[in-house]
Amino acid sequence: MAIDFSLNVGTTKSKRVKSDKLYDTLIIGGGPAGLNAALYAKRKGLQVGILTQRIGGQVLDTKVVENYLGYTKITGEELMREFEDHVNEYDVPISDEMQVKQIKCEEYKEIHTTTDEVYKAKTVIIATGSIPRMLGIPGEKEFNGKGVSYCAICDGSLYQDGIVMVIGGGNAAIGSALDLSRIAKKVMIVHRSTFRADQILLDRLNEQKNIDIYLETEIKEIKGQSKMTHVITYDKDTKLEKSINVEGLFVEIGHVPRTEYLNGLIELENNGEIIVDSNGETSEPGIFAAGDVTNVKYKQIVIAAAEGAKAALSATEYINKGKH
C-alpha cells in the first residue's frame, strides 16, 4: 500500500479574528486572493484579519498545479500550505469555518456571519471565490452523492475498475479525466462544444487508451434508482439521443461566483460576478474585491493572488487618504 501523507494540521495555529476590535481591513475568503491580500495589507502596516470558510479555498480540490511560476509541479494543497505558512509568518488572525450572511455599511463596515457574530473594519476585501457550477438537469440533485460528484480527487477512488464520465472541456475536466483513467476501467469525457483546455493536457488525454471523448455532446438527464446508473446524452451533430451506462459522473463545468450574501450592496454582473475596476475597487467605497468572485475574466491561481495584492494596496491607499 502506498502511503502518502497530506499533513495540514497547523503547527502554529493562527489567532482568530476578534469581534470587539476595529480592523483597518477585513478579508473575506482564504484562497489565493484572500491570503495574498492579507500579506500585502499587513506589510503595509494595516490591522488585518481573514474570515474564511476554509483556508486554501478551492485550490485544495486541485490535485496538481503546474502553472504557478516557481513551482514546476506541486499539489494544490501543498501550494496553499506554503501560502498559509507565509501569511502566518506575519501573525495575521484567521478565523476559519466562518460564513458571511451580510455586509452592512454603517459608520464602519460590518460583517455579519451565519453564527450571528459581527466584525468591524474600515475596509473590506471580498475574496469569496466560487462554487462548482451545476449542470441544472433532471436527476442531478437527486443523485448528488449517489454517483454525481463535484470532487474527483475525493470520490475518484470509489470507482476502482468502474465506468465513469467527466463533464466539461477545461483544464479541470481534463485533469480529472486523466486522474480517473488511472483508477477506473473506462473514462468518458463529454463536452458540449470543443475543448478549451491547455494543449499540453489534451496531448496527455489523447495518449490514454481508456478515455473516450465525446465532443459537441450534451447531457440531458441522469437516471438511476438508489444510485445513478446511466445518463442520456444528446449528440448535437447527429441529433441523436443515447443512453449510456455510467457509475460515476464528475461535473467539471466551471464555477459560479459566491456573492449571494451581498444582497444588492455592490454592483454585480448578470452572472453574479462582482464588478471591479482595474484597481480592485467595487461600486461601494471602501469595499474591494479580488479573485474568482470578480469579473476579471481569467480564473487562475496566479491571477487571483495578484488581484488580491492589488485590492490590498488599494485598500491601503483608501485608508491613508482618510476616506473612511
Add this chain to the structure above:
Amino acid sequence: MAMIDDNSKNQIKTIFEQLKEQVNVVLIVKKEECETCSDTQTFVTEMTDISEKLTLEVLDESDDKAKEFGVTMYPAIILLDKDNKDYGIKFYGIPAGHEINSFIMGLIEVSGAGEQLPEDVVKKIEAINKPIDIKVFITLSCPHCPGAVAKAHKLAFMNKNVNAEMIEANTFGEISTKYNVSGVPKIVINEDTELLGDQPLNAFLSAIENL
C-alpha cells in the same frame, strides 16, 4: 522501511507538543483476511513512537479485551484517555493520506488540548441526551474529509451519548455499499439521517436535534 519519513516525523513531533495528557491508543487487528492490518499497525506504531505522551496496545480480535470495545471491522483504532476512558472515538481503516490530520486532531482532543468552542455551542452539545451514532465515510485522498471526522469525534469526546467512527470506504466496501456511499465525506447519523460534505458543527447539531 519506515512508513513515515523523517521530515514528516519532525513536523508531527512539533504538532504533538500540543498534547496535554497521555493518550492510550488501542489497535485491534485480525490475523486473516485483513489486507490493511499490518500496514496500519506499522503506521500507528510509528505515530505513537513520536511522542512519549502516546502509548499503543495492539490486540487481536480474538482477545477477550478486544471484544469489550464492540468492534466488528478490522483494523480498528480506539483512542482512550490517560485513565483508559473510552469516549466512543473510533477509526476503521488506516488513517493515512489526508486522514492523518483527523487522527492527529483526535489524539490532541483526547489528550485534553482540543479547540475550545463558543459557550453556546458547548451548551448545545452537552444537551444531547439520546444515544447518537455517527459514521463518517471517507477516502484517503479527500481534502474535506478530515474536518468532518474531527467534528464527529469532537462531539463524541464532549458528550458520552455520542459515538463517532471514521470508516475508510475503500477498505470496507461492503458496509460502504450498504450505506450507498458514492461521495465522501458521507455522514450517517443513527442509521438514517445522511449529510454530505464537510458540514459545519451546527449542521451536525441540527441533524441530531431533528432526529
